[in-house]
């Protein structure tokens with residue numbers, strides 16, 4: 001029996017159920033164990049309660065205490081610092097990593113009027129949307145995906161920006177009025193991907209998770225997360241990153257695009273490197289972004 005710890009939110013439950021079903025299809029018995037985190041019980045701005053890490057620390061504690069055997073995380077909410085005794089046993093196939101606009105009356109970004117009220121609490125989205133120069137009024141929001149969409153339906157906001165992956169997992173893709181091109185808005189590092197965490201010495205669980213692994217996604221998100229980790233060493237700026245394995249002339253290559261929001265605008269760079277060194281690529285692009293400052 002594999003005990004899978006999950007937060008209770010609709011998105012977390014959808015992700016956990018998806019992983020549980022993949023494991024059951026491989027012949028494993030899986031039990032879902034609900035875990036409550038500070039991020040779920042508090043309405044305070046995330047920066048005040050410790051950032052997105054609040055969603056994962058309770059799950060990690062439960063893993064280390066042997067109360068659960070695996071935890072399913074949205075990789076974009078998983079801090080990059082490694083935890084002693086834990087490892088990402090599998091990184092499965094990724095959903096579409098892009099951000100989307102959910103706007104009233106089916107509007108796209110370019111159709112929103114100057115001064116239109118757009119909800120997002122993410123410094124990464126704010127920096128990149130402001131850099132577009134559309135004169136949008138950006139306002140911080142929190143809450144689950146349903147309540148954010150409801151703010152548009154209720155007329156409180158003209159639009160919200162969300163991760164396409166979250167809407168896909170909740171069956172709400174019909175709400176999308178525009179998928180944002182990464183040339184305009186780069187997603188968060190790891191967006192759309194799941195990380196399945198387990199104890200590093202749990203050989204049985206590591207074996208069970210192995211078939212869920214997607215090596216190209218692992219390489220891509222490793223580069224994105226390394227870029228973030230290297231940048232955080234120097235500053236806490238809004239960061240977008242998106243990597244992909246693409247077929248080059250001499251075989252597969254890893255491409256990484258990065259965006260760093262700063263006073264005066266957003267810096268963007270891209271670079272490529274060998275698929276087997278995502279850490280080197282992430283570090284190199286981060287250092288290049290920092291050198292430009």
Ligand SMILES: NCc1[nH]cc(CCC(=O)O)c1CC(=O)O
Pocket residue numbers: 074075076077145161162163164165166167190191192193194
């Ligand atoms: N910040 C919360 C969060 N964490 C993961 C997702 C969506 C799913 C994903 O990116 O994997 C979301 C919602 C959103 O940003 O719209």
